[in-house]
Amino acid sequence: MKNFAYVRANSVEDAISRTTNDRQAMFIAGGTNLVDRLKVFLDEPSQLVDVSRLEMKQIERTNEGGLKIGALVTNTDLANHIEVRRNYPLLSRAILAGASQQIRNMATVGGNLMQRTRCPYYYDTAFPCNKRQLNTGCPAATGINRIHAILGASESCVAVNPSDMSVAMAALDATVEVQGMQGKREIPLIDFHRLPGNTPDRDTNLEPGELITAVILPPLSFAKSGVYLKLRDRASYAFALVSVATALEVAGEQIKNARVALGGVAHKPWRAMEAEEFLIGKAANNKSNFEQAAEIALKDAKTLAHNGFKVELSKRAIRRALTVSAQGGGIV
Amino acid sequence: MIKLKINGQFKTLDVEPRVTLLDALRENLGLTGSKKGCDHGQCGACTVLIDGQRAYSCLTLAVMQEDKEITTIEDLAKGDDLHPVQTAFLKNDGFQCGYCTPGQICASLALLDEVKNGSVSYVTADLNNPPTLASLSETEIKERMSGNLCRCSAYNGIVAAVQQAAGQTPPSPAASIEHSQAG
Numbered sequence: 094m095k096n097f098a099y100v101r102a103n104s105v106e107d108a109i110s111r112t113t114n115d116r117q118a119m120f121i122a123g124g125t126n127l128v129d130r131l132k133v134f135l136d137e138p139s140q141l142v143d144v145s146r147l148e149m150k151q152i153e154r155t156n157e158g159g160l161k162i163g164a165l166v167t168n169t170d171l172a173n174h175i176e177v178r179r180n181y182p183l184l185s186r187a188i189l190a191g192a193s194q195q196i197r198n199m200a201t202v203g204g205n206l207m208q209r210t211r212c213p214y215y216y217d218t219a220f221p222c223n224k225r226q227l228n229t230g231c232p233a234a235t236g237i238n239r240i241h242a243i244l245g246a247s248e249s250c251v252a253v254n255p256s257d258m259s260v261a262m263a264a265l266d267a268t269v270e271v272q273g274m275q276g277k278r279e280i281p282l283i284d285f286h287r288l289p290g291n292t293p294d295r296d297t298n299l300e301p302g303e304l305i306t307a308v309i310l311p312p313l314s315f316a317k318s319g320v321y322l323k324l325r326d327r328a329s330y331a332f333a334l335v336s337v338a339t340a341l342e343v344a345g346e347q348i349k350n351a352r353v354a355l356g357g358v359a360h361k362p363w364r365a366m367e368a369e370e371f372l373i374g375k376a377a378n379n380k381s382n383f384e385q386a387a388e389i390a391l392k393d394a395k396t397l398a399h400n401g402f403k404v405e406l407s408k409r410a411i412r413r414a415l416t417v418s419a420q421g422g423g424i425v
Numbered sequence: 426m427i428k429l430k431i432n433g434q435f436k437t438l439d440v441e442p443r444v445t446l447l448d449a450l451r452e453n454l455g456l457t458g459s460k461k462g463c464d465h466g467q468c469g470a471c472t473v474l475i476d477g478q479r480a481y482s483c484l485t486l487a488v489m490q491e492d493k494e495i496t497t498i499e500d501l502a503k504g505d506d507l508h509p510v511q512t513a514f515l516k517n518d519g520f521q522c523g524y525c526t527p528g529q530i531c532a533s534l535a536l537l538d539e540v541k542n543g544s545v546s547y548v549t550a551d552l553n554n555p556p557t558l559a560s561l562s563e564t565e566i567k568e569r570m571s572g573n574l575c576r577c578s579a580y581n582g583i584v585a586a587v588q589q590a591a592g593q594t595p596p597s598p599a600a601s602i603e604h605s606q607a608g
């Protein structure tokens with residue numbers, strides 16, 4: 094990796110002003126994604142602004158009865174937090190499905206939201222890549238694209254977002270709190286990451302200089318029915334080919350409310366809102382309703398040469414996860 | 426100049442910000458117990474403990490770990506007295522070539538603490554009822570050790586070593602041979 098200056102931010106304001114004044118500066122938190130990228134020359138910052146010693150390590154209850162999670166809470170601490178385990182089990186399960194214990198111990202909430210794609214062409218500077226440098230081309234579109242997107246991709250980029258945590262947060266209506274020189278603002282998690290369009294170089298709507306300070310989870314009465322199902326090439330320590338987060342509110346046998354979000358299929362965590370709306374008012378004990386919801390969620394899927402299997406895999410994953418959510422949730 | 430606290434001793438070293446903790450340990454401090462398998466967080470050979478928690482030393486910069494308590498494999502045995510987790514690896518054939526072993530042992534040590542502290546894993550059936558050392562299943566051990574690969578594939582022995590270190594009675598290695606012959 095190229096050398097860089099290293100500074101330890103002494104406050105949020107200090108961190109923000111350093112990256113605002115120097116556009117080549119980057120934040121580092123757990124380092125588990127950025128150090129890896131630095132090693133293969135994907136990023137060549139002038140300075141690293143270490144935010145890992147700032148506050149923002151708390152998980153607090155909000156006045157509304159939800160949770161405010163500091164951006165520096167580790168993935169391990171968030172997954173093990175008693176309220177998260179009890180009230181948002183799909184978030185615990187999604188985080189625990191990701192990476193390994195060693196990585197989760199270091200990884201932070203902010204860093205997890207900002208981790209970049211694992212597309213092998215993006216990772217290998219011997220290939221052109223629109224995400225690395227605009228208008229150079231997308232070798233994945235015509236290359237080996239087994240792990241690539243089936244929803245929301247564009248001609249310029251078919252990469253997927255690799256985060257498990259974000260998929261659960263998308264299903265839970267989370268909001269991302271960010272702070273820049275102009276102050277704080279909140280971005281709904283489902284609008285935080287972007288579709289590639291013709292600007293795949295930008296993964297998120299975070300502006301240069303802005304720091305993620307927290308993620309806010311609203312209370313969600315039926316989040317206990319939450320399920321996270323991750324399908325991958327090996328049983329553990331592998332990124333998702335397809336993952337799904339679901340939750341259902343069921344009264345009697347009727348579905349009152351539903352959440353369905355997919356991972357591993359798009360440039361962002363994919364909330365299947367149309368499928369959710371379809372489920373409302375339907376019978377929870379009729380599996381054809383789940384089959385139809387899965388069809389709706391995947392109806393706009395577009396496949397590449399090697400990733401066609403992801404469509405059927407996603408449908409089956411949705412059906413299975415919804416079936417478990419309808420029974421009140423738990424392990425799949 | 427940076428100051429690291431490694432195995433209870435302060436060390437001052439002159440390294441650039443881009444030097445990883447793993448390289449600082451191996452190249453600057455001569456602590457070659459921690460291994461470099463992949464250098465990308467994909468194998469676990471470089472596992473050390475930072476403030477008691479397991480971490481990949483290849484994915485963090487040395488400068489970021491100033492003032493933290495870093496424990497490496499070199500700190501486990503006291504003279505000729507092996508740490509119980511080391512003994513468990515020896516007794517249960519928890520390795521072949523030994524390259525992944527320092528990482529496996531550091532990871533196992535942390536795993537035992539995590540279980541004592543009630544931590545959950547992806548395969549924990551009830552997230553509100555984490556396993557104890559006594560009830561820790563083979564599936565739990567495999568999931569919790571998945572961040573350490575072994576190219577010699579000594580996995581059965583590694584699981585048995587963790588079982589022994591957790592106070593359980595691991596199956597005898599001969600049992601699995603008989604089993605595979607029967608199957």
Ligand SMILES: Cc1cc2nc3c(=O)[nH]c(=O)nc-3n(C[C@H](O)[C@H](O)[C@H](O)COP(=O)(O)OP(=O)(O)OC[C@H]3O[C@@H](n4cnc5c(N)ncnc54)[C@H](O)[C@@H]3O)c2cc1C
Nearest residue numbers: 122123124125126127191192201203204205207256257305
């Ligand atoms: C082998 C391996 C396997 C993995 N498997 C999985 C998996 O299965 N599922 C999964 O979800 N993840 C997986 N990961 C990725 C892992 O979850 C991320 O590396 C981690 O979450 C990143 O967090 P961090 O704090 O270490 O980020 P860092 O590496 O410190 O930073 C990542 C990026 O975020 C930026 N950043 C950090 N904090 C902030 C902030 N507060 N505000 C704004 N920007 C910020 C940095 O500038 C950088 O660009 C894997 C990683 C590895 C190496």
Ligand code: FES
Nearest residue numbers: 462463464469483
């Ligand atoms: S060398 Fe660090 S994980 Fe492989």
Ligand code: FES
Nearest residue numbers: 521523575576577
């Ligand atoms: S013992 Fe050889 S790699 Fe594990």
